[in-house]
Amino acid sequence: MLKRVSLILFATGLSACGSSSGTGPFGRPDIKPPAFSATAGNLAIAGGGGIRFSNRIDPKGGNLYDAEVLPGTPAPVPAPTSGSARMTGPFALRHVTDLRLTDKTYSGKVKNVSGTITLNADFGAGTLRGAGDGLTVDGRLKGDTLSGTASYGGVRGKLDGFAGATNAIGIFEGKAPDSSIAGGFVVAE
Numbered sequence: 001m002l003k004r005v006s007l008i009l010f011a012t013g014l015s016a017c018g019s020s021s022g023t024g025p026f027g028r029p030d031i032k033p034p035a036f037s038a039t040a041g042n043l044a045i046a047g048g049g050g051i052r053f054s055n056r057i058d059p060k061g062g063n064l065y066d067a068e069v070l071p072g073t074p075a076p077v078p079a080p081t082s083g084s085a086r087m088t089g090p091f092a093l094r095h096v097t098d099l100r101l102t103d104k105t106y107s108g109k110v111k112n113v114s115g116t117i118t119l120n121a122d123f124g125a126g127t128l129r130g131a132g133d134g135l136t137v138d139g140r141l142k143g144d145t146l147s148g149t150a151s152y153g154g155v156r157g158k159l160d161g162f163a164g165a166t167n168a169i170g171i172f173e174g175k176a177p178d179s180s181i182a183g184g185f186v187v188a189e
Helices: none
Strands: 003-007 040-044 050-058 062-069 084-102 105-122 127-132 135-142 145-152 155-163 167-176 179-188
Touching: 040 084, 040 179, 050 084, 050 105, 050 167, 050 179, 062 084, 062 105, 062 167, 062 179, 084 167, 105 135, 105 179, 135 155, 135 167, 145 167, 145 179, 155 179
Parallel strands: 003 062
Antiparallel strands: 040 050, 050 062, 084 105, 084 179, 105 127, 127 135, 135 145, 145 155, 155 167, 167 179
């Protein structure tokens, strides 16, 4: 089984990453709807960057999944050390279920899922938590770095990303015995 999580951030000058909503490097109006192909999906930000993820079944290789923050994704506005923020936006993921190996061939079902999630940041406690449309996020903030877990459909995955005062970008992936998830979210105040 191949598993890869990439976290790449190429922050350009924040003055060059204007937001149509005026809330930092990007706001809710800048977040494009999820897009899916036969094997992958993405969430893009109008000014550049976003996330990309893949979760598929290879008949010989098994369940292959990964998620990454794309180059050109704007850095978040630095988070304060106290206070709170409520951030909302889309999430998208690919969910593999009924994964099995029969006669040296892997099979299963793949479903594209998207929805809306609301996350509550408590900067003093260093948390980013919330849920929406079946996805639950339990994140930890340290500076602008986001870590923790994301859960969907009985699968709990590792969460990585970035979060700031007004927006957050997270990617996640995880596997259970016969299912897996790979995806992410882009949220803003």
